[in-house]
Amino acid sequence: MGCTSLIVIVVVVGVGGAILFGPTIKKWIAEARPKFEKLAEQSKTNPTRALADGMVQLGGDRFEMVAADDEHKRYTVREKKSGQLITFYWDAKENAPKTVQGDFSAIPADAKASGR
Structure with a gap:
C-alpha cells in the first residue's frame, strides 16, 4: 500500500468519525464547559x-x-x-x-x- 493510499484512508476515517461522533462530542463539550468554568473560577479563590x-x-x-x-x-x-x-x-x-x-x-x- 502506498503512502497516498494511507493518507486517503486516514482522511476518510477522520471525516467519517467527525460525521458519526461530531454531535456526541459537541454535546459532551457543552455539558463539560460549565464544570470547567466553575473549577477555573474556584481555583482563583x-x-x-x-x-x-x-x-x-x-x-x-x-x-x-x-x-x-x-x-x-x-x-x-x-x-x-x-x-x-x-x-x-x-x-x-x-x-x-x-x-x-x-x-x-x-x-x-x-x-x-x-x-x-
Whole structure:
C-alpha cells in the first residue's frame, strides 16, 4: 500500500468519525464547559477545593467528597471502588495545595492551614 493510499484512508476515517461522533462530542463539550468554568473560577479563590471538586466532577462516578472544611481548606475524597481516601489540604508553610493518603488526621501537623 502506498503512502497516498494511507493518507486517503486516514482522511476518510477522520471525516467519517467527525460525521458519526461530531454531535456526541459537541454535546459532551457543552455539558463539560460549565464544570470547567466553575473549577477555573474556584481555583482563583480556593485552589485546594478546586482540586478536590475537580477530582469528583471530572472523575466520572469513581469519586465522592466525604468531608469538606472550607475554613481550614481541607477536603477528603473517597474512591468508591477501593474505599481509598485522599485528602487535599492547604499547606500554609509552602503556600500551596498538597495531598495525603487518608483523612484529615493524616495531614502533617506542621502543614496546618492558616488561611489563604
